[in-house]
Amino acid sequence: MTFLTRRSFLAGTASLSGLAVSGCVSGTAPLEPVPLSKDPAYLSMYAAMPAEDFPLPAIDLKKVPERFYRQQVDYRTQEKVGTLVVDTSRFHLYLVQEGGKAMRYGVGLGRAGFEWSGRARIARKAAWPKWTPPDEMIAREPELEKWSWRNGGMPPGLQNPLGARALYIFQGKKDTLYRLHGTAEYWTIGTAVSSGCVRLMNQDIIDLYGRVPVGSPIVVLS
Template structure:
């Protein structure tokens, strides 16, 4: 064994020790391969009611793509955890693992925190702007609840799916929903709640039943 090989081995061992010190290690290659390649996960969905194109992965930081990670927590398996500080949503799995999704956060996404449940889910939902938004943008009046809201479709702000969050039987107006605006994941945007890539919200929608607990921190 050459001296160069020994030095390289020592460097790799040191990196391993550093990684072990982190409280939430980055996922390994094996983690991401659990769901196949990112290209497959974010490919086109031609069979949707409104066919979706593939996600342009050049427009998003790789760490915000869906992957299984180590996530020790006292929350029960199946719980959703929205980490607003780091722009992540976790779906808690067994054995200290979680499926992690990158999210974008609008103003409403920062305004509420606490514990609640997913009270209902929608496929290609209608969007109704809140009164406060209509006051700021009067042109949205045509989509008010009195007018039936904005019909589903590619331009609808809620995207392909929506999860509606209720607390003590009341609508918090907090939503997890889809978006085609790839650039907005991992960022604070002007409006909305918690947005996921359309391919991710479709995946989450099928995994999460009504009455699923959610924690927003």
């Protein structure tokens, strides 16, 4: 008959205990969620656009908060389908869709004192537009006179403040002088640094331009 010493018994118990514990431990670490800035769908959405008249570089999504990426969201509103709603408190623009949905875009807005709000309509659209600063802006920044309407405006291009597309906001037949437009300075989305217009990433304004016909209503919330 074989007798177990106290030492061999404890050693065997410890060995069995180790096996039991190790059997309860997963061999793989939990997966970390992939940030949207690395999501293939968003990388494709904001990829370079070499076929444009002025080829657009890709957006560096790490410089844009995820809440400002283009996406379809639930959106309850009394506004009719096809209406554009700019929520200035959240720096979002919504294109109202059917079924309680909306396409949501991140936007940049005007500095304090230059905001505009109200109801209007999209009276005109332009791809790679010229930019002509209004006389009120030139009065504040005289160096912009070289781009005035008297001098033909600034030609289109990557440095043009209106970016790849512009949608012109009118009230009745009156031009409000405010625009929905693109910007190459995508890192400013979600901030108030422009002189009043609503700016989107160039890839987003191109998407919006294709969805919004002339005559569409727009509401800019104060």
